[in-house]
Amino acid sequence: MAETLTNPHDRFFRQSLARQEVATDFLRHYLPPEVAAQVNLSSVQPQADTFIDESLHAHYSDLLFSVRLRDNRPAAVYVLFEHKSYPDMNVAIQLLRYMVRIWHRWPKASGGLQPIIPLVVYHGQPEWRIPLNLAGMYDGPSDLLGYFPDFRYWLVDLTRFSDAEIKGETMLRLALLAMKHVYDEHGLEQATALFELMEKLSMTESTAEFVATVLRYLVTGSSTITEDDLRAAMEKQWPEGVVIMSTIAENWIQQGIQQGIQQGIIQGRRQGLLDAIDLGLKLRFGSAGLRLLPEIRRIDDLEMLHAVYEGIETVESPQDLQSIYN
Secondary structure (H helix, E strand, O other), X not given: OOHHHHOHHHHHHHHHHOOHHHHHHHHHHHOOHHHHOOEEEEEEEEEOOOOOOHHHOOOEEEEEEEEEEOOOOEEEEEEEEEOOOOOOOOHHHXXXXXXXXXXXXXXXXXXXXXXXXXXXXXXXXXXXXXXXEHHHHOOOOHHHHHHOOOOEOEEEEHHHOOHHHOOOOHHHHHHHHXXXXXXXXXXXXXXXXXXXXXXXXXXXXXXXXXXXXXXXXXXXXXXXXXXXXXXXXXXXXXXOHHHHHHHHHHHHHHHHHHHHHHHXXXXXXXXXXXXXXXXXXXXXXXXXXXXXXXXXXXXXXXXXXXHHHHHHOOOOOHHXXXXXXX
C-alpha cells in the first residue's frame, strides 16, 4: 500500500501533536523537569520541518517545536516517535544526525548553536534497555572517550506508565493512551480509560474529528484490533459512542477510497484501487476481509476492481463481496 495508507502511526502522531494545545500540553508534562523550568511554554510553535531519512519513514516520525527560553533566547524541542514494536539500538545515532540537520537549517545569527532538547517517544512492548546517551554506545579505550561526541535524550516510554499515570488534558491523554494500547496482544481489553476520555469530550466538530482520528488509528495501526472489536468495546463501555462509530466507519471507507484514487494518480489507477480496497477491507471486515486480498490482487480488469471497492460500502459480508468478482 502507499505510505499514506500503510503508516498510520506517522499520520496519527502528526495529527495529534501538530495541534497547538496538545503540543503545549505534551511538553508541559513530558519534558524533563529541569528543562521545563527553562522553557516558556506559551511560546511553543510546531514546525512543518521533518528530518527523517526517506528510507526510515516506516520506523520513525518526528516533530520539531520552536520555543523560547525564560530569558527569551531561542531553542528547539525535537520529538522522535519510534513506530517499531521494539527498540532500535541506533536511535541515538539517528538523533545526532537529525540534530545536526536542524542546526544547519536553523543557524543562529551569532554563529553559535541553539539548544535542542531531544525526546524519544516509545510504545513497544519489549523493555527499553538501550543507553540514553550517545557515549553509552562507545566501544573503545577509555583514554579516547573524551574525543567521542556525546549528548543524552529524554525517553518517554508509554508502556512503562499505567493508564492512570499518563498525564495531560483529555485530548493528549487520549492520544497517548491510543499509542500505548495499539500493540496490545489482547486488543482493547485493558483500554477502558480510552472510552472514559472519549465520553468526557464535548462533541464539537473539532473534538469529534479528533475522536474519529483516534478510532481510525486503533484499527489501522493494530494487528489485533478490528472494527468489530472496537464496536463491541464501545457497546460495553460507551454505548452512546456506537452511533458516532457508525458514522465514522462510513467516513473511513469513503476516505480510504478517496486516498486510493488520489494515490492512483501517482502510482497508476490499478494500484490506487487496490490500496483503497486493502484499507476498506480492513476497516469494514477486519482479518476476514483481508483474506480476500490474494484473490482480488489477481484481478486486472479496472472496471471489476472499481465494482469491488464500491461494493465494500454496501455488502453485508466478505462472501457477498466475493460474489461480485466471482
